[in-house]
Each structure stands twice: as C-alpha cells, then as structure tokens.
Amino acid sequence: MHAAMVTPLLSLTGIGKEFPNGTVALRDARLTVHPGSVHGLVGANGAGKSTMIKVIAGAHEPTSGQVRWKGEQVAWRTPGAARKAGVATIMQHVPLAPTLTVLENVFLGTPGPWRLPRARRAEFARLLERVGYAIDPDAEVAGLAIGERQMVAVLQALATGAELVVMDEPTASLAEGERQVVFDVVRRLSAQGTAFLYVSHFLDEVLALTDRVTVLRDGTVVEEGATGDYDEDRLVQVIVGRDLLEAERRGAEPVPEDAPVLLSVRGLGSPSGVRDVSFEARAGEVIGLAGLLGSGRSEILHAVYGADPRATGEVLVGGRQVRRTPRAAVAAGMALVPEDRGAQGLVGTFPIWKNISLPDLPSLSSGRSLPREAAEQERAERAIADLGIVCAGPGALPAELSGGNAQKVVFGKWLYGGARVFMLDEPTAGVDVGAKADILELVRRFAAGGGAVLVVSSEFEEILAVATRVLVVREGRIVAERAATETSEEELLMLANGFGEGGATHAA
Ligand SMILES: Nc1ncnc2c1ncn2[C@@H]1O[C@H](COP(=O)(O)OP(=O)(O)OP(=O)(O)O)[C@@H](O)[C@H]1O
Numbered sequence: 001m002h003a004a005m006v007t008p009l010l011s012l013t014g015i016g017k018e019f020p021n022g023t024v025a026l027r028d029a030r031l032t033v034h035p036g037s038v039h040g041l042v043g044a045n046g047a048g049k050s051t052m053i054k055v056i057a058g059a060h061e062p063t064s065g066q067v068r069w070k071g072e073q074v075a076w077r078t079p080g081a082a083r084k085a086g087v088a089t090i091m092q093h094v095p096l097a098p099t100l101t102v103l104e105n106v107f108l109g110t111p112g113p114w115r116l117p118r119a120r121r122a123e124f125a126r127l128l129e130r131v132g133y134a135i136d137p138d139a140e141v142a143g144l145a146i147g148e149r150q151m152v153a154v155l156q157a158l159a160t161g162a163e164l165v166v167m168d169e170p171t172a173s174l175a176e177g178e179r180q181v182v183f184d185v186v187r188r189l190s191a192q193g194t195a196f197l198y199v200s201h202f203l204d205e206v207l208a209l210t211d212r213v214t215v216l217r218d219g220t221v222v223e224e225g226a227t228g229d230y231d232e233d234r235l236v237q238v239i240v241g242r243d244l245l246e247a248e249r250r251g252a253e254p255v256p257e258d259a260p261v262l263l264s265v266r267g268l269g270s271p272s273g274v275r276d277v278s279f280e281a282r283a284g285e286v287i288g289l290a291g292l293l294g295s296g297r298s299e300i301l302h303a304v305y306g307a308d309p310r311a312t313g314e315v316l317v318g319g320r321q322v323r324r325t326p327r328a329a330v331a332a333g334m335a336l337v338p339e340d341r342g343a344q345g346l347v348g349t350f351p352i353w354k355n356i357s358l359p360d361l362p363s364l365s366s367g368r369s370l371p372r373e374a375a376e377q378e379r380a381e382r383a384i385a386d387l388g389i390v391c392a393g394p395g396a397l398p399a400e401l402s403g404g405n406a407q408k409v410v411f412g413k414w415l416y417g418g419a420r421v422f423m424l425d426e427p428t429a430g431v432d433v434g435a436k437a438d439i440l441e442l443v444r445r446f447a448a449g450g451g452a453v454l455v456v457s458s459e460f461e462e463i464l465a466v467a468t469r470v471l472v473v474r475e476g477r478i479v480a481e482r483a484a485t486e487t488s489e490e491e492l493l494m495l496a497n498g499f500g501e502g503g504a505t506h507a508a
Contacts, residue, residue: 006034010068010087011068012030019400023400035195036192041213046402050402057079058076058079058087086164088166102141106127106156123159132184135151145178163194164194165197169200201431201433222238240432252447252485261281263304263454266314268300273299281452286467287454288464288466290471291472291474292496304334305334315329318333333419333421334423336414337423350398355398356376356380380412383412389401422446473496479498
C-alpha cells in the first residue's frame with residue numbers, strides 16, 4: 001500500500017498538552033496511523049505516551065494542535081465521542097464488568113439488534129471467528145485470566161465497530177502463550193483492515209508486530225519511520241538518547257563460598273502453592289527466581305516475607321528466626337516490593353518525598369520526635385536522581401506522574417530503607433529500557449554493598465543480566481539451580497516448562 005496516497009485514518013499534528021500544574025506533557029507532537037496498519041508508539045517513562053493516547057481517546061483535551069479522523073478535523077471531548085467515531089482504547093487494567101458474563105461484556109454499550117439473545121450469540125460467534133479465538137460466552141468475567149480479559153476487551157472493541165484499536169501495554173502481565181494470542185489477533189485483524197496503535201515497553205514486540213513506529217521523548221516526536229528500518233539497539237538508542245553500556249547487560253559471577261548467609265529458608269510450604277522450598281542467600285548474592293506465570297514465584301516471595309498467614313516453614317535472617325509477619329520481616333531487615341505496585345504503592349495525597357520515606361520513618365526521625373523533613377527531602381532527591389524519576393520535583397504528587405515513574409517511586413521507597421534482604425517482584429515491569437538498566441544497576445549495587453536480593457521476573461534475559469544464581473520454580477517447587485554464568489535463556493525456559501536437563505529438545 002502506498003501510505004502517502006491514502007487518507008490517514010488518524011492524524012495528529014502540532015499537538016501540545018499542558019497540565020494545570022504547568023507540566024508540558026506534549027509539545028508539537030504528531031502521529032499518523034493508516035487503515036489496517038499496526039503502529040508502534042514507544043518512549044521512556046514520562047515521554048508522553050499515555051497523554052497522547054488520552055488525547056486520541058477523547059479523555060484529554062489538547063492545549064493546541066489538530067486531530068483529524070479520516071481527513072476531517074475532530075474535537076472529541078469525551079471518550080464516548082471517540083468511541084462512537086470508531087476508536088477503541090484498551091488500557092492496561094481492562095475495565096470490564098466483573099459480575100457479568102463474557103457475552104454481556106462484549107455487547108455492553110453497543111446499541112442495535114444484539115439485545116435479542118439469538119442475534120447476540122450469532123454476532124458473538126462471528127466476532128470469535130474474526131479474531132480466531134475461542135472463549136465461553138457464558139463465563140463470568142471475574143473468573144477469567146488477564147489474557148482472556150484482554151480478549152474480551154478486543155471483542156468489545158470490535159462489537160462497537162472500532163476501526164482503530166489503541167492498546168496500552170497489552171502484554172504487560174501476560175504469560176508467553178497469552179502474548180502469542182494477542183499477537184495473532186492483532187495480525188489477523190489488521191489484515192482485515194482494523195488499525196492498531198500499539199504502546200509497549202517490550203521493544204521485541206514492537207519490532208515483531210508493527211509496520212511503523214513513532215518514538216516520543218520529552219513530549220516530542222524524535223523519530224517516526226518504518227519499523228523494518230530499526231533493530232533493538234537502534235530503537236533503544238533513540239528512546240533513551242544514549243547507548244546502553246555493555247556492562248548493563250552482563251551476568252554476574254557467583255559470590256565466594258564463605259560469604260555470610262543472610263537469609264535461610266527451610267521447608268517453606270503454603271496452600272497458596274508453595275511446596276517444600278528451601279534455599280539460602282549469601283551477602284552479595286542476587287538470586288533470580290525463574291518460572292512461568294503461575295509457577296508460584298510470587299507466592300514464594302510472599303511466604304518468605306510473612307505475608308502469607310497460611311505458610312509453614314522457617315525463615316532466618318542473619319541466623320535468627322523471623323516471626324512470620326510482614327512487620328517482623330521488616331524489623332529483621334527484609335523488604336518486599338510487590339508486583340502489584342499500583343494497589344499497594346503510593347499514598348495519593350502525599351508528595352513523592354513523603355511516600356519515599358514512609359516505610360522507614362524511624363531511621364529518619366531523631367528519637368521519637370517528628371521525622372526530619374530535610375533528611376527525607378534529601379533522600380527523595382537522591383532517589384529521583386538515581387532512578388531517573390521524571391517529575392516536577394520531590395513535591396510532586398503521585399497522580400502527576402506517568403505510570404512507570406510512579407513505579408520507580410515505589411521502588412525508591414524500599415531501596416533507601418535499611419533493608420539487608422531485598423525481594424523484588426517483577427522490578428522492571430512497566431519501566432522503560434533506560435530505567436530498567438538503572439534499576440538493575442541499583443540491584444547490583446545493593447548486593448555489592450553486602451545485601452542479598454531475590455528477584456522474580458518473567459524476563460529470563462533480565463534474570464540472567466542481574467542474578468548471580470538462578471532457582472527455577474515450577475509448580476511451587478524449586479526444580480533446578482544454576483549459576484547465572486553457566487546457563488542460558490533457552491535452558492531456563494526448558495526447565496521452567498518441565499523439561500529436565502539433557503531431556504527433551506523441544507520446548508512446549
Ligand atoms: N494529570 C497530570 N497532571 C500533571 N502532570 C501529568 C499528569 N499526567 C501526566 N503528567 C506528566 O506528563 C508527562 C507525561 O506522562 P505520560 O503519562 O504521558 O507518560 P508515558 O510516556 O505514558 O510514561 P509511562 O511509560 O511511564 O507510562 C510526565 O512528566 C507526567 O509526570
């Protein structure tokens with residue numbers, strides 16, 4: 001298709017967006033999406049991706065610039081207006097009605113003949129055929145896996161007649177198999193003429209899936225081009241504005257045998273799916289827990305931390321037994337950064353500096369007096385610099401931060417406390433490539449300073465880049481152990497899938 005000769009489906013020109021607090025999130029930004037194309041939108045945390053999506057979806061009114069839909073200038077003031085025109089936006093946390101069935105959700109808010117049960121079912125079957133996916137129309141949405149919810153959202157978008165589907169990090173919480181489903185559906189529907197705007201920090205996905213890509217940096221488009229002209233290194237460089245150092249990717253050597261044991265876990269078990277887990281972590285070690293989604297990785301962290309009241313077994317820090325409550329764990333020097341940082345993360349009414357010092361007020365206070373604000377401010381400034389948090393300053397509120405930057409604040413909350421054993425669940429989910437390198441470097445520094453770290457990550461590449469030792473988790477058990485320098489992504493994937501060493505040569 002000669003893109004230049006076809007009227008774009010959507011075009012944004014000269015778009016500016018200034019928030020009431022003075023933050024300029026977009027300046028002179030542009031975007032052109034053609035019918036049936038898959039367009040990637042990438043950029044570092046805080047670059048303006050969500051803001052651009054919200055302008056397209058009618059949720060934010062731009063301060064300047066023009067939005068054209070099929071060549072006509074439009075000014076969507078509400079998400080409803082954008083939806084009616086043919087734009088469906090699928091956000092990370094899919095807002096479906098949990099107590100309704102799949103079928104009811106798909107036709108929620110779609111006027112037309114689908115009110116009649118038979119017509120509805122026929123239309124549903126037709127939609128399933130279009131996407132090439134099977135799901136029970138009568139299943140209650142509350143019981144669905146995240147990947148299935150995504151599919152319901154896609155079906156919903158199609159039912160409303162969407163011509164452009166905007167997907168914000170659709171694969172962020174998905175297992176590998178579910179990711180493939182998303183890819184297949186995007187490919188299939190784009191071949192049928194539906195256009196996609198695909199926002200993701202997973203650059204391999206963007207490279208594999210999109211036809212064109214737009215790179216935002218600091219609110220402006222720094223590049224736009226055919227995806228085929230990019231490889232991962234070049235894309236990283238354009239996004240971050242620098243080359244990532246080779247050192248940011250290397251694996252770490254094992255720690256000496258005689259390094260002191262900081263954490264001992266003995267016979268840990270739980271009805272949540274942890275089965276007879278025992279291991280030790282020495283000072284300086286970064287232990288990666290590699291496993292597929294649902295393998296029990298996060299459950300192990302929670303049980304170690306005392307957050308799982310049903311867990312049995314022993315946990316010792318520095319040779320002393322720790323009572324099985326989070327409070328005792330924190331007092332013993334453990335910190336857990338959970339995966340679900342959105343929910344457990346930040347106090348909305350507190351500025352960044354207050355949020356960061358929250359878990360650690362005792363050490364920042366002199367005796368029992370009030371927290372020393374100067375020390376807290378200083379710590380926040382250090383966190384902002386170390387983690388590259390894009391914000392107006394330590395006084396900014398969580399709501400004024402982009403998603404990835406809010407995550408970095410949560411990370412900073414725990415990092416600057418007095419913890420010796422640091423447990424991280426998916427520490428770089430949702431953060432951009434540059435920040436990812438920064439976070440991994442902080443993990444290494446923490447270990448080099450004599451701490452021990454447990455890291456859960458779905459990205460085995462990331463585990464290999466940061467860990468000294470890898471424990472492979474499957475069905476709640478540790479099924480294999482490897483020095484990080486002596487294994488590979490392929491081997492870990494095989495082990496995690498239940499193929500023993502030297503066993504089958506094909507992965508499931
Ligand atoms: N409601 C708001 N008020 C003030 N500033 C905001 C608001 N929403 C976003 N911002 C700021 O606008 C800028 C762009 O944020 P945006 O959420 O668009 O980034 P993003 O590229 O989506 O980042 P991420 O990858 O972290 O989700 C950031 O500096 C952010 O702090």
